[in-house]
Amino acid sequence: MKRFNKGYIYSGLLTDLLKILPIILLFLVRFFLLEGEKTADASIAVILFFAITFVVYFSCCIAYRIMYYKTAGYELTETEIKCNRGVFFRKRSVLDYKKVHAIDKRQNIFHRIFGIAILMVDSGSANTPHQAEITIIENSKIVDALINEINALKESGIRTAKDSKEEVLLSDKDSLYHFTSKKKMLYTLSQVVATVLVLTLFGVIAIIVVSVCCTLMFQLDALDAVGWEQSFQTTILISVPAILFFSSASFVIFMIHTFVRYHNFIITKKGNEIQISFGFFERYTNTFSYDRIKAVRISQGLIQRMLGFATINLEVIGYTNNAGENRNLNGGVLVPFCKYNEIGEILGKVLPDYIPDKKQMKAVSYFPFISWFSLIFGIITVAVLLQTIATIMIFNVSASVITTVALAIVGTAIIVLVVNVLSSVLSYKTNGITINNGKITAYYGGFIKNITVFMSKHLIAAENITTPLRQKAGITSLVMHIKTNVISNKIMVHIQNEELSKEIEELLVL
Amino acid sequence: MELKKLDKKVLKLWYIHAGIMSLVLLGIFTITFIILNIPGVPDDVKHAVLLGVGILVALLLVFALIMPALRYKMYAWGYDDKRIVVKQGVIFRQRVVIPICQIQDLHSAQGPIMMMLKLSVVTISTVGSNFSISTLTTDEAERMINDLERHLETRIEELKNEEI
Numbered sequence: 270m271k272r273f274n275k276g277y278i279y280s281g282l283l284t285d286l287l288k289i290l291p292i293i294l295l296f297l298v299r300f301f302l303l304e305g306e307k308t309a310d311a312s313i314a315v316i317l318f319f320a321i322t323f324v325v326y327f328s329c330c331i332a333y334r335i336m337y338y339k340t341a342g343y344e345l346t347e348t349e350i351k352c353n354r355g356v357f358f359r360k361r362s363v364l365d366y367k368k369v370h371a372i373d374k375r376q377n378i379f380h381r382i383f384g385i386a387i388l389m390v391d392s393g394s395a396n397t398p399h400q401a402e403i404t405i406i407e408n409s410k411i412v413d414a415l416i417n418e419i420n421a422l423k424e425s426g427i428r429t430a431k432d433s434k435e436e437v438l439l440s441d442k443d444s445l446y447h448f449t450s451k452k453k454m455l456y457t458l459s460q461v462v463a464t465v466l467v468l469t470l471f472g473v474i475a476i477i478v479v480s481v482c483c484t485l486m487f488q489l490d491a492l493d494a495v496g497w498e499q500s501f502q503t504t505i506l507i508s509v510p511a512i513l514f515f516s517s518a519s520f521v522i523f524m525i526h527t528f529v530r531y532h533n534f535i536i537t538k539k540g541n542e543i544q545i546s547f548g549f550f551e552r553y554t555n556t557f558s559y560d561r562i563k564a565v566r567i568s569q570g571l572i573q574r575m576l577g578f579a580t581i582n583l584e585v586i587g588y589t590n591n592a593g594e595n596r597n598l599n600g601g602v603l604v605p606f607c608k609y610n611e612i613g614e615i616l617g618k619v620l621p622d623y624i625p626d627k628k629q630m631k632a633v634s635y636f637p638f639i640s641w642f643s644l645i646f647g648i649i650t651v652a653v654l655l656q657t658i659a660t661i662m663i664f665n666v667s668a669s670v671i672t673t674v675a676l677a678i679v680g681t682a683i684i685v686l687v688v689n690v691l692s693s694v695l696s697y698k699t700n701g702i703t704i705n706n707g708k709i710t711a712y713y714g715g716f717i718k719n720i721t722v723f724m725s726k727h728l729i730a731a732e733n734i735t736t737p738l739r740q741k742a743g744i745t746s747l748v749m750h751i752k753t754n755v756i757s758n759k760i761m762v763h764i765q766n767e768e769l770s771k772e773i774e775e776l777l778v779l
Numbered sequence: 780m781e782l783k784k785l786d787k788k789v790l791k792l793w794y795i796h797a798g799i800m801s802l803v804l805l806g807i808f809t810i811t812f813i814i815l816n817i818p819g820v821p822d823d824v825k826h827a828v829l830l831g832v833g834i835l836v837a838l839l840l841v842f843a844l845i846m847p848a849l850r851y852k853m854y855a856w857g858y859d860d861k862r863i864v865v866k867q868g869v870i871f872r873q874r875v876v877i878p879i880c881q882i883q884d885l886h887s888a889q890g891p892i893m894m895m896l897k898l899s900v901v902t903i904s905t906v907g908s909n910f911s912i913s914t915l916t917t918d919e920a921e922r923m924i925n926d927l928e929r930h931l932e933t934r935i936e937e938l939k940n941e942e943i
Contacts, residue, residue, distance in 0.1 A: 729881040752906040779861040
């Protein structure tokens, strides 16, 4: 069995060092610069304490890294990959080449310093959704060679099992999608506009809350007219700069995040294999077969929807946007940002079978989108209102205070209901479905519009949810369970014709 | 496919759960009452809080006692050699169809009260999703697992032959 590259020990130790150093430096700076005068003994004691802590911690790290290096190893046999790892809990994994689902290469900045990379090979098993079956830490070039080797071995297994469907061979340099700087800036701006809207909403709510509180105090004679005006002005003077500051900060953060995370974004396709790589500090290289794709999900936030942009994600077990610990929980990115009307063109190049069809069956009624929430929320609001007024009346509070509190509760209820009505209108316009030759295109969501395209062969269960009243009107909500990541395996399309649920059930491979 | 109702013992189990929940709710009410009886708490406050907590506890108690019967009435389940069907829900009524060939694992579990009543929960795992058949008698659960296992093997063979 071949051992991992020694660079693992050095890069690991560098990471451990960077984890502890800032904490120690922060305490030392705080102790020596900020907290008054110290005696020489106290200073020596503090330095000694931190030095001993550091030595003990770092010795443990060195011991752990060396033991991990000594116990870990991998081997590529004729039919499978074998991997051993673990210090306290030893793990031995064996994965048949034919069962390889996704191959990911990760390389952070420390790995690059020592010329290593992490190779993760996943079988898509639901028993180990939190981690890849095989992890290999090797020289970056060896990892690239291993990816090609495993792909070839996997392909040779697949070719005998199914019809080989050769695609146009492209070189690594021919990226099928270009995430240009202009697109990155637009992506950043769309995220910033969404943040600014949320911040403004919070700012307006803060101003309303302060105004109501000040009015209450004014009516209880705890505040005079001048004090009321001053409090109101102070709230505005704090809220507006705060919104501006956080908006500017979010712009900088989003811009850095977009440019760093999606640095050199490349999608290539070689035969049946699709490779997506991106990242500056940590570079992700994900390789998977076309036939391992379970669904394509197109999503549009409210701002993206207004501006005509979209994000395309892929549902492939083992390929996610999450870090190593949370694998198989959510989908992975295919196209971070594109124009909505470019989706067909992009998918035509990368995944021609997954181009979304136009909506054929729409939501059949608007009222059910709003009825239950409004009814339950209305009852809760009236109950809270009555109970609050009853409590205030027990304490003999003046009528003007009761009116103010009642108005505040009713006002909040109106804001929530307006948001609900808006969300319902958007949901009514969005929800729908198209079934076309075994391809299902589901449209769903409210403020965030989602379109999921998947093949009926990937449908694992069908569910319909209705109420007695909806049943009479022949209305149902569909829940389709598909073979994919844990979080994103349910697709809910609301308020459809009852007949549709039977059609979906017929599509199940029984 | 004819759907079956749950065994009467299941209703007993759900009422035991409702009883435990009622005891917890009454405990909350009693603790609130004891706290409010600390000297110095004005009578107005005491009455207002007791009224609020009392209404909430009473509503939850009614809900806890009515729900098991309604849930039992609405629950139905069944399976044949190709699919499992579960119908449930009081206000929001749900109907789930799970193809047998999509089953990955089958699990049955029992809690202490369920062991006394000889009941089990059967969980059907597929790729990514888990579905539970609420509560069955232990015999029914065992029979179901054995039947599904047998149907699954037969169905996989059939599907393999269809592919060939």
